[in-house]
Amino acid sequence: MDERIREHARVLVDWSARIDPGDDVVVRVDEGAHDLAVAVAERLGECGANLLSVYDSDEITRAYLRASDGEFTTDPEYALALYERADSVLSLSGSNNTAGSADVPGDRRQAYAKARAGIREARLDTDWVSTQHPTRAMAQQAGMAYEAYEDFVYDATLRDWEALAEEQARLKEILDDGSEVQLVADGTDLTMSIADRIAVNSAASVAYDSHNLPSGEVFTAPEATEGVVTFDVPMTVQGRRVRDVELTFEDGVVVDWDAEQGAAVIEEVLSTDEGARRLGELGIGMNRGVDRVTDNILFDEKMGGTVHLALGRAYDACLPDGVAGNDSAVHEDLITTMGDGSRLEVDGAVVQRDGLFRWEDGFER
Amino acid sequence: MDERIREHARVLVDWSARIDPGDDVVVRVDEGAHDLAVAVAERLGECGANLLSVYDSDEITRAYLRASDGEFTTDPEYALALYERADSVLSLSGSNNTAGSADVPGDRRQAYAKARAGIREARLDTDWVSTQHPTRAMAQQAGMAYEAYEDFVYDATLRDWEALAEEQARLKEILDDGSEVQLVADGTDLTMSIADRIAVNSAASVAYDSHNLPSGEVFTAPEATEGVVTFDVPMTVQGRRVRDVELTFEDGVVVDWDAEQGAAVIEEVLSTDEGARRLGELGIGMNRGVDRVTDNILFDEKMGGTVHLALGRAYDACLPDGVAGNDSAVHEDLITTMGDGSRLEVDGAVVQRDGLFRWEDGFER
Numbered sequence: 001m002d003e004r005i006r007e008h009a010r011v012l013v014d015w016s017a018r019i020d021p022g023d024d025v026v027v028r029v030d031e032g033a034h035d036l037a038v039a040v041a042e043r044l045g046e047c048g049a050n051l052l053s054v055y056d057s058d059e060i061t062r063a064y065l066r067a068s069d070g071e072f073t074t075d076p077e078y079a080l081a082l083y084e085r086a087d088s089v090l091s092l093s094g095s096n097n098t099a100g101s102a103d104v105p106g107d108r109r110q111a112y113a114k115a116r117a118g119i120r121e122a123r124l125d126t127d128w129v130s131t132q133h134p135t136r137a138m139a140q141q142a143g144m145a146y147e148a149y150e151d152f153v154y155d156a157t158l159r160d161w162e163a164l165a166e167e168q169a170r171l172k173e174i175l176d177d178g179s180e181v182q183l184v185a186d187g188t189d190l191t192m193s194i195a196d197r198i199a200v201n202s203a204a205s206v207a208y209d210s211h212n213l214p215s216g217e218v219f220t221a222p223e224a225t226e227g228v229v230t231f232d233v234p235m236t237v238q239g240r241r242v243r244d245v246e247l248t249f250e251d252g253v254v255v256d257w258d259a260e261q262g263a264a265v266i267e268e269v270l271s272t273d274e275g276a277r278r279l280g281e282l283g284i285g286m287n288r289g290v291d292r293v294t295d296n297i298l299f300d301e302k303m304g305g306t307v308h309l310a311l312g313r314a315y316d317a318c319l320p321d322g323v324a325g326n327d328s329a330v331h332e333d334l335i336t337t338m339g340d341g342s343r344l345e346v347d348g349a350v351v352q353r354d355g356l357f358r359w360e361d362g363f364e365r
Numbered sequence: 366m367d368e369r370i371r372e373h374a375r376v377l378v379d380w381s382a383r384i385d386p387g388d389d390v391v392v393r394v395d396e397g398a399h400d401l402a403v404a405v406a407e408r409l410g411e412c413g414a415n416l417l418s419v420y421d422s423d424e425i426t427r428a429y430l431r432a433s434d435g436e437f438t439t440d441p442e443y444a445l446a447l448y449e450r451a452d453s454v455l456s457l458s459g460s461n462n463t464a465g466s467a468d469v470p471g472d473r474r475q476a477y478a479k480a481r482a483g484i485r486e487a488r489l490d491t492d493w494v495s496t497q498h499p500t501r502a503m504a505q506q507a508g509m510a511y512e513a514y515e516d517f518v519y520d521a522t523l524r525d526w527e528a529l530a531e532e533q534a535r536l537k538e539i540l541d542d543g544s545e546v547q548l549v550a551d552g553t554d555l556t557m558s559i560a561d562r563i564a565v566n567s568a569a570s571v572a573y574d575s576h577n578l579p580s581g582e583v584f585t586a587p588e589a590t591e592g593v594v595t596f597d598v599p600m601t602v603q604g605r606r607v608r609d610v611e612l613t614f615e616d617g618v619v620v621d622w623d624a625e626q627g628a629a630v631i632e633e634v635l636s637t638d639e640g641a642r643r644l645g646e647l648g649i650g651m652n653r654g655v656d657r658v659t660d661n662i663l664f665d666e667k668m669g670g671t672v673h674l675a676l677g678r679a680y681d682a683c684l685p686d687g688v689a690g691n692d693s694a695v696h697e698d699l700i701t702t703m704g705d706g707s708r709l710e711v712d713g714a715v716v717q718r719d720g721l722f723r724w725e726d727g728f729e730r
Contacts, residue, residue, distance in 0.1 A: 024443040029420045031399070041425040045432030050441040055394045055420035060406040067410030076415040078389040078450035085443035 001035065004154045008131070009039035012090060013047060015161055016129045016205050016213045021048035023087040026126075028056040032135035033094030040090060052082070056091065058100035065104045065112055072115035083122035088206075093298070094133035098141045102239035106268035109238065113272075113329045120329075124316075127206040131157070131213040132298050141236065142294035149294075156214045156289040156299055164216055165203035168286055170359060171218040171351070175199035178346035181222065181282060183307060185342035187230030187246065192222035192282060200317050202283075209317035216287025216302040221318035221325045222279050222309075225249040229309060233335035236295055240265045245334055253277050254311075269311060275328030281310035281318075283333070284344070284352075297333050305355035307344065308335040366400065369519045373496070374404035377455060378412060380526055381494045381570050381578045386413035388452040391491075393421040397500035398459030405455060417447070421456065423465035430469045430477055437480035448487035453571075458663070459498035463506045467604035471633035474603065478637075478694045485694075489681075492571040496522070496578040497663050506601065507659035514659075521579045521654040521664055529581055530568035533651055535724060536583040536716070540564035543711035546587065546647060548672060550707035552595030552611065557587035557647060565682050567648075574682035581652025581667040586683035586690045587674075590614040590644050594674060598700035601660055605630045610699055618642050619676075634676055640693030646675035646683075648698070649709070649717075662698050670720035672709065673700040 013019045025044055029037040037053060044051050083089065101109075113120075132138070132153065139149035175181075179195045199220040202210035226249055234243040242262030247254050254277040259266050270277050287302035294300065301308040310333045314325030337355075338344065344352040356363045378384045390409055394402040402418060409416050448454065466474075478485075497503070497518065504514035540546075544560045564585040567575035591614055599608045607627030612619050619642040624631050635642050652667040659665065666673040675698045679690030702720075703709065709717040721728045 022438055024441050026443070029422075029425075034396070034422065034424070037420070037422070038424050038428045042428040042432040045429040048434065048436065050438050050444070051425075051429050052441075052444045052447070053420035053422065053425055055402070055418035057394075057399065057402070057418065059399070059403050060394075060416075060418055063403045063407040064410040064416050067407040069413065071413065073387055073415050076389050076417075078391070078447050079415070079417045081446035081450050082417070082443050085446050 001039065002150075004150075004158065005035055005039045005133075006042070007158055008036060008154070009043045011158060011161075012040060012129060012131055012213055013043040016131070017088045017090060017127055018206055019044065019047050019049045019088060023049040024085060025049050026052050026054055026082065026086045026089045028054045028089065028091040030092055030094040030133070031057045031059065032096040032137065033092035033133040036092050036094065036133035040092065058095060058097070062101040062104050065101075065108050068108065070108050070111050072112050074115050075118035079119050080122055083119055083126065086126050089123050089126045089128040091128070091130040092133055093130065094135045095137045096135060097137050098236060099239050106238070106265065110268065110272050110329070117329055129206065129211050129213055130298065132296070138296060141296065144294070152292070152294065156287060156302070159214065159216070159287070159289050161204050164286065165201060165208060168201045168203060168216075168218050171284060171286070171357070172199040172201045174346050174351055175218060175220055180347055182345040183229065183336075185336055185338055186232065188228065188336055190225060190227040190229045190249070192279070193224040194220050194222050194282070196320055196323060197221050197318050198320060200315070212298060212302070214287055214289070214299065214302055216290070216304075217283045217285050219281050219283035219315070219318070221314035222282045223326070224252045225279050226251070229336060231334035231336050233293055233300060233306065233337060234295065235297065235300070235335065237262065237265050237269065237332060242266060252279070269330055269332050272312070272330045273328050275326045276312050276330050278311070278326045279309050280312045280314040280326045280328065280331055281308070281333070283308045283310070300335055301333050305338050306335050307338055308333045310334070366404065367515075369515075369523065370400055370404045370498075371407070372523055373401060373519070374408045376523060376526075377405060377494060377496050377578055378408040381496070382453045382455060382492055383571055384409065384412050384414045384453060388414040389450060390414050391417050391419055391447065391451045391454045393419045393454065393456040395457055395459040395498070396422045396424065397461045397502065398457035398498040401457050401459065401498035405457065423460060423462070427466040427469050430466075430473050433473065435473050435476050437477050439480050440483035444484050445487055448484055448491065451491050454488050454491045454493040456493070456495040457498055458495065459500045460502045461500060462502050463601060464604050471603070471630065475633065475637050475694070482694050494571065494576050494578055495663065497661070503661060506661065509659070517657070517659065521652060521667070524579065524581070524652070524654050526568050526570065529651065530566060530573060533566045533568060533581075533583050536649060536651070536722070537564040537566045539711050539716055540583060540585055545712055547710040548594065548701075550701055550703055551597065553593065553701055555590060555592040555594045555614070557644070558589040559585050559587050559647070561685055561688060562586050562683050563685060565680070577663060577667070579652055579654070579664065579667055581655070582648045582650050584646050584648035584680070584683070586679035587644050587647045588691070589617045591616070594701060596699035596701050598658055598665060598671065598702060599660065600662065600665065600700065602627065602630050602634065602697060607631060617644070634695055634697050637677070637695045638693050640691045641677050641695050643676070643691045644674050645677045645679040645691045645693065645696055646673070646698070648673045648675070665700055666698050670703050671700050672703055673698045675699070
């Protein structure tokens, strides 16, 4: 076994999920993530944690959903009981075919997601962490050779997370103290309120309310969004390509939209429910180990010099006690590059210009 | 997809497990059983049943057990809750390496099995069915080419189960009415009491208290075993080869034993607990579609012209209400050929001679 796989498992179990002896851990294993699952099992065994592996296969889900009549039991009790009692859920993605469920009708997928909203909720109430094992399919999606892609994944994942957490703490402080964010970039001029919201220093650990490995972003839950945003980073959403999605917001709600590519899937997302037309997340990428777009949200949204916004559900960690955030069955991220001429302001002060933070070398004062 | 995989899934879901709409189904997927799992998911989708897939990988279990210090939580609540609430558990074996966990110390494996006895119990309380997808590793273990092995598996599995159930009903009636069974064969002269026990017509369906696909046997839970038995069929037990195991019973308990090969694993089995030294099962193979030994208990024990005995746990289905059968954390089957010169008698009447039942052509009266 590549020693980096074991190191990945150690970072996941120790730094990210903070697994303790006796913890009840669900490990969700994608079709191509077997080797990482073996390394994670080894580390969980060393830790004295309990292990139950769920097989999280796109091909199985596709077959099930396509064969179904579209009527689903709401939150089957046995699955709910599993996730409600779990301490941690570690999701190991690693697709063997990123288009593996491309032919599942969107309404079928939506109905299934809606019927399982309680199970999703229970999973998100655990110390969950999502990570990804490098597969050839993911390398292909990135347009990269397999070995080069492995290097990319481990460069982004096996980082000095404590050092990054310290840098991110600066941005968190600015956002926590701020009331309004303005984003200006090519095709984008957007304002959002973040007045009472809490920014998350997403340092790839549940100890930071951060649930992705790799992470490397600071995110919050905006509201009252006004203006236009263009997402120039090409992405795959629910198995289909989207490019240059443009959203227009009034009073927090999407009132107009367009896309160069993938209009159908964006329409499906927007029509999921009421909350799908509002933003659930503003995220600011800070992982400089992610040095290119690889058509993979887990990595792309963390890239230093990008900003992402998610349609749908807000994370509880961004909300003060007693405040309800945006609710939805979906959470779909879209990304825009903060390139030359861009700026990110908080209450009128420039925090990032031309993709560089004001504490970084080269920032134009 | 090979149409026989879909047919296998239909037999499993419809005939064997009798899945109804809304049933909560756990599908346990072995490393090499992916294609069958996809077909089963499709059939469950058509049926309107609920699906949760568990990844049942030997390599994951091996890594976990080897890394552990040998102290395991007793029946972790989250896993217990899943199986206690499930209606059916479909186990799809299909190994990619039948020696995949051969280097796990026996005491580690035993401690793990003991700590999870309640989970096992909960699983056996569902409408569970075990079946197997043909893999190259299983073909190798059988000493067969892959394509020939696929044919073997489907010949044994895709049978006229209703017709076989009728034939087996004859033997069930004889055993239900009988008090004592005597087995005589090369190296074997054994008597067992079956006085108040119930024989199971194992026709590969939960409707017949039968939980294997393929099945094709009639089995019961003997006691008060006396005499000697030699298991001439070579087998793999817990990843290790055993051959010509000889057990001597007095008053139902193994008092002496020997083996040409695999003595260590037999000793481990026998020392698991008190019940591991008593018989939990007498099974009589009746599946004529299984026409050769393939070093695989699921098929070997069903072969027409063989008899198997299991050390350890008895199945509840064989016991009248209020009678406790043999209890153990293990259930290890061993097989003997009923060849020329052999006979199986019930209360002194010959039921099978030279491997042929008395209702079969060629039986010597």
